[in-house]
Amino acid sequence: MKKVGLTLLTAFVGGAMALGTYKIFEKKNADDMTFEERQKVYFTSNPMTVSSAGSVDFTQAAAAVTPAVVYIRTTYSSQQGNGGGSSPFDDMFGDFFGQRMRPRGPQQASGSGVIISPDGYIVTNNHVVEKADKITVNLNDHRTFQAKVVGTDPSTDLALIKISGNDLPIVKLGNSDDAKVGEWVLAVGNPFNLNSTVTAGIVSAKGRNIGIIGSENNDEDSNPFGMRQRQSQQPRLNKAIESFIQTDAAINPGNSGGALVNTKGELIGINAAIASHTGSYEGYGFAIPINLAKKVLNDIKQFGSVKRGYIGVSFRELNDDAAKDLGISRNTGLYVSELVDGGGAEAAGVRKGDIITKVEGNPVYESSDLQERVGRLQPGDKINITVLRDGSEKNLTVTLKGEAAAPKSAAVSKSAEELFNKLGASFQPLTKAQKAKFRVNNGVVVTQVRPGRLFYETDIPVGSIITNINKQPINSIADIDKAITNLRNGNLIITGIYPDGTSFNNMFQVQ
Template structure:
């Protein structure tokens, strides 16, 4: 009996020892926390990554940006004079007298105050042809405005009002830093509904609407609603900074269909600064001709990349030529900005001035080179004065000295059989409508600012150096 009890005690101790050893060394360790329900909460969709976005980026608050900008966007009304009847009813109402039916016509758009003393940016097409401009602020005060300068090519105009107090204005932002998918607000006056704010995102950048035109454009595309009357208004980021001037919509109906376009703020700011400092737009160019890469050019030039700008030709005496760019080079970057297509290049270069130096990274036969290029000034070389029937071009200074002149443009060609009789080639036009002209660009600006029915007065310097005036009636 004693032997049995001894064996029972030994067995119990051995079992306890074995169980303790198992618990200590063999059994997996368990967490000492309360059990929680691991099922997903209602309405929560699990994802396979950890989001680093802040709440402000996923649930953007537009109220601050709207408050900062709505008082700095104005209503621009333009008045002109219709000197011809616009329909048969007007013609017969005036007894067939075309000149007696003068009538004030009105157009409207938006504008953005950019300084507290009243400088306003708008679209050129908003104010084009106006004889009188009226600007109405968000507080319903109205002022007469004057045109300071325009850029028809970029569709930007600078106007000014003289207010009796400091004005709210929108600071320029960096349109190059704007990103696709970023929230934006469009502020303007669509359909004469003042102080309208719409929201959307940046849908694309460097969008060119004239792909078949040598004059490549570079717009910011947005899906914020923009309609007639929004032209010249502000495209702003959620910080209330101006990143674009709303300009165009593409639509079969003429109204918003899901996307619209704005001139980037960097380009608009450069135009404004040029007008204020120089009186006109100083356009810098690299001095190349080229285009976007496609399968045909990839094969022709043995290019290994599918994005960039192909250099097809380099202009003589250009900054590109002096820097060493060659036909067949592919421009990949400018000042660190990726260049994927031609509108990327023009959009960035149009924000620069002549004599600015840009760093151009090119791919040449699979070898990357970085070349400093000094931009040269773009100047149109010829212009047709169609109503006069002549083509004019820029003469050199030595040629002007023959006529004892320091300004003027030379007649390079007679365009009509009537003008060809007078042997005008080589003569100098020194003034148009009493204004001195020094280059073809000035001629173009004067002619295109006139009404189609206005007369043109030409001051011509003949081969004897004598000044003669001719009036061409329309």
């Protein structure tokens, strides 16, 4: 009898806690919630019943995840193709396997995505939707939607898109830090146009830096951390944030943007690349850790772009050859070769010649050990590092600095499906301070500009204010959607103010 009473009491307490959690988040405006908070509300009302992490029965996890992994089809103008056909992802996921079809006229490509919010937010890869004019999303239940690009982050190869829907199935966000090498995982996606395919494998390694993201841009001046990764006598500049989860679960062309989940059905990674001599699966797949993706996706949704903190160092990743070249005995860690003037590292007391040995108490063996940690943080956040100097270790706290100025970034557009995707910009409503500064009563600020699209080609930069489109006042994304619908003769008139305060009134012909 006591046992029955204890069981009932436990059930009552658990139910009360779940109800309390639901009520707390219910009071919060859904638009202000992070994706994790939205999911807590969802799973309080829709609890998951899945097998334990140690089980080799994948049926429950597959059943829970498959409905929320979508098939993405993209259409490009015949002049563009999928990103111009020159990215390393094109080489890996290329024509040979039929993922990019090249008929006369518009070109098409395909990939996968994962629904992470019941109102239609979907995470996928940047290279899946980059430069797409039209994005079509097919759900597992055969419903079809047109998607809007909310924003992308080429530095992590992530994109956030949205479809108009309610009560959609979602995949629960997991904790990629908890993933263990040797743990069973499932890859869910749409390889070779085979919808809703599930493959199984293990986590083969973590923290992999394979040099695939942004590898065509290594001659540029910096990466998102204000760091330079030096692997030889000549600096190899890397804009990417790479700390992949490696898996031997079969990943093939079309799996890009799909889910890597543990046996509890929790999303621990977004499948992004394979290492292959042939372009198809050879046992080496790579997924972006979800803990890095959470920060990127929440930033895109909230700000229209990713807010990154800069540590402000250039470093060389140590190994036997680097240690010999530098004349030092230590062959692990990151050798600080330069400091950014006024950067966070300089202010914290980091010096040239220091060796970064730990971040947040964890050993640093390669660049990804530091880059992923910094990539999760915002300007103003603090990060604890340990440096080796004159034979002894020192613990330092670095306050990350933001960007000095917003660049014309390789980002993406927001809203209004095909036509809006052609504009190639992300927007946020003006604050009171911005309205006062530019002396306007309405408007949105351009937070990102995507290369190769209308705003980029016509030199409307980040920081510009858009006040009217086709003579309609603009205060929100919804206003933009309305203004660009049913254009007369394809004419688009955009009125606004450049960052330097000068006005513009440009007319474009949109095909």
